[in-house]
Amino acid sequence: MLKIEILPAGHGDCIWIEYGNPDTPWRMLLDGGATGTYRRSLLPKLDALRKKEREFELLVVTHIDGDHISGILELLEDKDIGFRAKDIWFNGYRHLPDEAPSTLGPVQGERLTDFLVKPNVSWNAAFDGRAVVIPQKGDLPRKKLDGGLVLTLLSPTLDRLAGLKPKWEDEVVKAGLDPNTPRPQEVESSDGFDLLDTSLPDVEELSSQFFSEDDSEANGSSIALMLEYEDRRVLLAGDAHPSVLKDGVDRMGCGEKVTLTACKLPHHGSKANINRQLLETLDCKTYLFSTNGAYFKHPDREAVARVIKWGGANPQLAFNYRSRFNTLWESKPLREEYDYTVSFPKVGSEGTVLKFD
Numbered sequence: 001m002l003k004i005e006i007l008p009a010g011h012g013d014c015i016w017i018e019y020g021n022p023d024t025p026w027r028m029l030l031d032g033g034a035t036g037t038y039r040r041s042l043l044p045k046l047d048a049l050r051k052k053e054r055e056f057e058l059l060v061v062t063h064i065d066g067d068h069i070s071g072i073l074e075l076l077e078d079k080d081i082g083f084r085a086k087d088i089w090f091n092g093y094r095h096l097p098d099e100a101p102s103t104l105g106p107v108q109g110e111r112l113t114d115f116l117v118k119p120n121v122s123w124n125a126a127f128d129g130r131a132v133v134i135p136q137k138g139d140l141p142r143k144k145l146d147g148g149l150v151l152t153l154l155s156p157t158l159d160r161l162a163g164l165k166p167k168w169e170d171e172v173v174k175a176g177l178d179p180n181t182p183r184p185q186e187v188e189s190s191d192g193f194d195l196l197d198t199s200l201p202d203v204e205e206l207s208s209q210f211f212s213e214d215d216s217e218a219n220g221s222s223i224a225l226m227l228e229y230e231d232r233r234v235l236l237a238g239d240a241h242p243s244v245l246k247d248g249v250d251r252m253g254c255g256e257k258v259t260l261t262a263c264k265l266p267h268h269g270s271k272a273n274i275n276r277q278l279l280e281t282l283d284c285k286t287y288l289f290s291t292n293g294a295y296f297k298h299p300d301r302e303a304v305a306r307v308i309k310w311g312g313a314n315p316q317l318a319f320n321y322r323s324r325f326n327t328l329w330e331s332k333p334l335r336e337e338y339d340y341t342v343s344f345p346k347v348g349s350e351g352t353v354l355k356f357d
Helices: 037-047 066-076 111-116 158-174 203-207 242-253 301-310 332-338
Strands: 002-006 015-019 026-030 058-060 142-144 150-155 224-229 232-236 258-260 262-264 282-284 286-289 316-319 341-343 352-356
Touching: 037 066, 066 111, 150 242, 203 301, 203 332, 224 242, 232 258, 242 258, 262 282, 286 352, 301 316, 301 332, 316 352
Parallel strands: 026 058, 232 262, 258 282, 262 286, 286 316, 316 341
Antiparallel strands: 002 015, 002 352, 015 026, 142 150, 150 224, 224 232
């Protein structure tokens, strides 16, 4: 059994993974979503587990953006829930190139690092305490968890990780890691109430628009993973840059397309993180979008159009929220013309679950 749940995490990511025997599964958690995700989505699921079931095989914090890390901070600071992880993958300031191992983050009181340096916490143990990073040449790092789940690292590269170093302090403050800086609250952006264009999107025009790749240093440092369990393979792309993902997939597939069960698209469906070159390296049927559209109005129309145009035959678009930014893709004329399907959470619920027996 493999179960991947894209939890309602606001405009961020929070992915709960179970595998193995459905009665006694192993578990992995990837990111914690934006502020409020922990109380709304994670805590109820943890509360439903017995105390002894709250030890996870792995916790991955892909990068320091607030919409991925805020819920993790709330989780780790909850002393009552009893959450534990056998290993935590996260690239801290000490893992950026040219820093001594004893160096902590430049922002006073950096809360996540403070937690990870405790003696009883396993931090990047699978990488011997070093950075979670792919080598320039050779085999991609491939790690097997108890229970048989295999993770292949596709991002970040060393140069992307180095690019974050001069921006680290600004990024951790934006993510709310400085205790003197209030964390951003989960609210709709002030321009989020603009009237939307309700006309049907022009897929041909949108998909062919000029592509400009994401240049965010924080996103470039994002951990991206290929998850494999039995005969299933899922790409968990974080917010990684598409050129890095494509190169990783090419290395994994030795130049051939890589067959996927599903792909959690990078950066919530941003037009700067999804392009034709990446999509054409994949043989995939189900594309997962994790966002409620707050702040950045994701998914971008250009990104969705590219998935429809170059995401393979009869792709399925799976959204973990129904929002005014994605319902237009439910249009029957569009679905019939481009032969794709759309799925949304059931009325009264949020989140997307993929389960394979």
